[in-house]
Amino acid sequence: MAARLKSQEEYATLIDKYDTFLFDCDGVLWNGDAVVDGVIDVLRMLREKNKSVIFVTNNASKSRVDYKGKFDKMGVQATEEEIFGSAYASAVYISTVLRLPPTSKVYVIGMPGLEHELDTEGIAHIGGSDPADNTLEPFKLSTFVKDEKVSVVLCGLDLHINYTKYCKAFQYLRAGATFLATNVDSTYPVDGGLLPGSGALTYVLAKAMGVEPLSIGKPGKTMMDCIKAKHSFDPARTLMVGDRLDTDILFGKNGGVSTLLVMTGVTTEAVLESTTIVPDYVIDSLGDLRVLI
Amino acid sequence: MAARLKSQEEYATLIDKYDTFLFDCDGVLWNGDAVVDGVIDVLRMLREKNKSVIFVTNNASKSRVDYKGKFDKMGVQATEEEIFGSAYASAVYISTVLRLPPTSKVYVIGMPGLEHELDTEGIAHIGGSDPADNTLEPFKLSTFVKDEKVSVVLCGLDLHINYTKYCKAFQYLRAGATFLATNVDSTYPVDGGLLPGSGALTYVLAKAMGVEPLSIGKPGKTMMDCIKAKHSFDPARTLMVGDRLDTDILFGKNGGVSTLLVMTGVTTEAVLESTTIVPDYVIDSLGDLRVLI
Numbered sequence: 001m002a003a004r005l006k007s008q009e010e011y012a013t014l015i016d017k018y019d020t021f022l023f024d025c026d027g028v029l030w031n032g033d034a035v036v037d038g039v040i041d042v043l044r045m046l047r048e049k050n051k052s053v054i055f056v057t058n059n060a061s062k063s064r065v066d067y068k069g070k071f072d073k074m075g076v077q078a079t080e081e082e083i084f085g086s087a088y089a090s091a092v093y094i095s096t097v098l099r100l101p102p103t104s105k106v107y108v109i110g111m112p113g114l115e116h117e118l119d120t121e122g123i124a125h126i127g128g129s130d131p132a133d134n135t136l137e138p139f140k141l142s143t144f145v146k147d148e149k150v151s152v153v154l155c156g157l158d159l160h161i162n163y164t165k166y167c168k169a170f171q172y173l174r175a176g177a178t179f180l181a182t183n184v185d186s187t188y189p190v191d192g193g194l195l196p197g198s199g200a201l202t203y204v205l206a207k208a209m210g211v212e213p214l215s216i217g218k219p220g221k222t223m224m225d226c227i228k229a230k231h232s233f234d235p236a237r238t239l240m241v242g243d244r245l246d247t248d249i250l251f252g253k254n255g256g257v258s259t260l261l262v263m264t265g266v267t268t269e270a271v272l273e274s275t276t277i278v279p280d281y282v283i284d285s286l287g288d289l290r291v292l293i
Numbered sequence: 294m295a296a297r298l299k300s301q302e303e304y305a306t307l308i309d310k311y312d313t314f315l316f317d318c319d320g321v322l323w324n325g326d327a328v329v330d331g332v333i334d335v336l337r338m339l340r341e342k343n344k345s346v347i348f349v350t351n352n353a354s355k356s357r358v359d360y361k362g363k364f365d366k367m368g369v370q371a372t373e374e375e376i377f378g379s380a381y382a383s384a385v386y387i388s389t390v391l392r393l394p395p396t397s398k399v400y401v402i403g404m405p406g407l408e409h410e411l412d413t414e415g416i417a418h419i420g421g422s423d424p425a426d427n428t429l430e431p432f433k434l435s436t437f438v439k440d441e442k443v444s445v446v447l448c449g450l451d452l453h454i455n456y457t458k459y460c461k462a463f464q465y466l467r468a469g470a471t472f473l474a475t476n477v478d479s480t481y482p483v484d485g486g487l488l489p490g491s492g493a494l495t496y497v498l499a500k501a502m503g504v505e506p507l508s509i510g511k512p513g514k515t516m517m518d519c520i521k522a523k524h525s526f527d528p529a530r531t532l533m534v535g536d537r538l539d540t541d542i543l544f545g546k547n548g549g550v551s552t553l554l555v556m557t558g559v560t561t562e563a564v565l566e567s568t569t570i571v572p573d574y575v576i577d578s579l580g581d582l583r584v585l586i
Binding site: 032134135136138139141142144158159160161162163166167170171174186187190191192193194195196197199200201203204205206207208210 | 456484487
């Protein structure tokens with residue numbers, strides 16, 4: 001049973017127990033373009049108390065540079081080194097674990113932010129934002145010429161998803177390409193509600209192939225490995241804060257840190273009551289901690 | 294263990310045992326635009342022997358009228374009454390089982406053939422081929438106005454699938470619309486190989502919602518109900534012929550008729566060896582029966 005924190009005393013005890021705070025962003029810091037009330041003050045307070053703050057997002061449509069821009073726009077203080085995204089983690093995985101030879105290519109379903117992170121790691125890629133693949137014209141398999149250098153298919157959130165992208169990715173997977181997903185979030189929060197997420201879009205290929213992709217983002221180990229490579233922290237004094245049980249909270253548990261669920265995102269009270277992924281703590285909103293200021 | 298038929302005697306015994314032959318089309322009669330060798334002769338032979346032939350396709354991108362056009366183009370004899378498609382069966386299900394009131398609407402992910410079958414049954418629909426929904430422009434939830442009359446989301450193969458369609462369908466499902474799929478085929482055969490099928494495309498919504506759709510086409514009962522409503526046949530003397538175990542062969546088994554798998558479509562020898570859905574008979578190609586002529 002998760003501890004539901006409500007009082008100023010409980011909040012103060014929570015903050016005192018931890019030195020490092022890992023934050024999910026969508027649904028925790030903001031929803032779409034609306035900052036969660038009080039969050040900017042709470043983050044400032046944590047920094048004033050010399051806490052480390054790290055932002056861990058499964059949003060693969062943005063590079064770390066793009067994400068820094070989002071923080072700036074929202075008025076939330078962050079440095080590029082504090083930001084970890086599944087696009088970045090995917091690029092790191094391909095370059096350091098798969099050790100893709102320089103002649104190999106990645107077929108991308110995703111946005112320019114994902115392509116940018118691949119560029120940063122020196123990984124060749126096709127698909128993605130290529131105008132030829134951003135079309136609603138019919139796909140003709142009989143005239144499709146595969147790029148024989150493609151050895152990985154990487155799927156992230158792609159707001160320009162279409163049948164040509166699915167068909168090409170499917171042909172590469174059938175030819176033996178490694179199947180990676182930036183993350184498995186089935187939905188993501190925007191102003192006004194939820195939209196289908198990367199994990200849902202990727203499922204077309206999983207279903208057509210009959211195999212699941214390897215997922216890089218939360219709750220996967222690769223994301224935690226990326227953070228550990230850049231920041232040292234004591235897991236016993238680290239708290240993962242998120243709005244989603246099957247990514248954020250599971251990520252914290254898999255990584256051996258404590259977990260705090262906020263109710264400003266996708267998790268409803270009904271889901272919380274029946275979940276088998278139980279966070280250590282629950283608060284209504286990260287912004288509620290501002291009573292400590 | 295399925296009986297593998299190879300000899301002229303075995304083929305003759307098979308034909309003698311049955312009066313009614315239900316045929317899947319893609320992968321059995323043709324692959325893409327190429328008729329399977331010998332099939333036209335075999336179908337003519339069956340008609341000359343006074344066998345009933347019925348064509349049962351999960352292809353939901355075509356109406357029965359469209360499909361008749363495909364038969365004509367391929368040079369395969371068929372009447373409109375002999376053709377049953379999952380688009381037609383879906384429309385029949387909505388009008389006769391759901392009994393949708395005339396004020397209600399269906400949000401369609403699918404092609405004009407599906408819309409045409411809905412029209413035939415007098416069912417109001419939006420989405421589908423509407424130019425506003427056939428776009429790669431960003432979808433903005435905060436300005437989206439739901440049509441409150443939508444009470445069903447129907448998903449079929451849609452070669453113009455895009456994020457706007459997924460987002461709109463998802464909003465209607467979240468508001469309580471009934472979730473129907475024309476069929477669950479994860480792939481479909483075309484010239485040169487396989488492409489992701491309706492069942493794979495629909496999975497974006499299944500994954501985002503966390504619920505499976507009700508599937509109308511093979512192997513579902515609705516398709517068999519549609520055929521029985523128009524043709525009388527003795528199940529004991531009826532043979533379902535198909536290339537796919539989890540749709541065609543299971544459909545035959547669910548309907549209490551005998552089943553014949555052909556190896557000209559999606560099923561490989563390796564899949565056949567390990568399947569739990571065992572057909573009564575297997576032949577390499579429907580065209581092989583032409584040795585009987």
